Amino acid sequence: MYKLEKTDLVYDDKFSFVAKDNVWKVHVDKEHQSAKQWPDKWGYIIENDKNNSKQAKQSMTEPIKRINNFMPVPRTASAWIGWKSTEETCKLEKYGPYTKARGSIIKSLKWPSEAVS
Numbered sequence: 571m572y573k574l575e576k577t578d579l580v581y582d583d584k585f586s587f588v589a590k591d592n593v594w595k596v597h598v599d600k601e602h603q604s605a606k607q608w609p610d611k612w613g614y615i616i617e618n619d620k621n622n623s624k625q626a627k628q629s630m631t632e633p634i635k636r637i638n639n640f641m642p643v644p645r646t647a648s649a650w651i652g653w654k655s656t657e658e659t660c661k662l663e664k665y666g667p668y669t670k671a672r673g674s675i676i677k678s679l680k681w682p683s684e685a686v687s
Contacts, residue, residue, distance in 0.1 A: 654660040
């Protein structure tokens with residue numbers, strides 16, 4: 571059974587054209603009421619959105635500048651491995667190319683030579 575808000579009529583037939591028409595009228599009426607009430611209930615969202623968009627425009631920074639002098643990407647795998655090592659900031663050898671150990675660990679631990687072999 572459908573009981574409608576606008577009228578006190580009760581319809582037993584689900585497929586009645588009159589019932590469907592009354593249901594449609596109630597839906598349209600509620601939609602009009604909601605449209606009238608919307609600014610009172612939700613109008614603050616529009617004001618907040620306007621304020622936020624103004625603040626966002628003010629806080630925007632300058633666009634990022636493109637770097638024109640960049641190194642081309644290498645074509646081979648071996649070049650890919652070492653293409654950044656030519657820059658001073660990316661070098662792997664911090665202490666120079668000819669660093670060597672100051673002795674072996676065997677001598678520093680004073681192990682006999684028979685212990686290693």
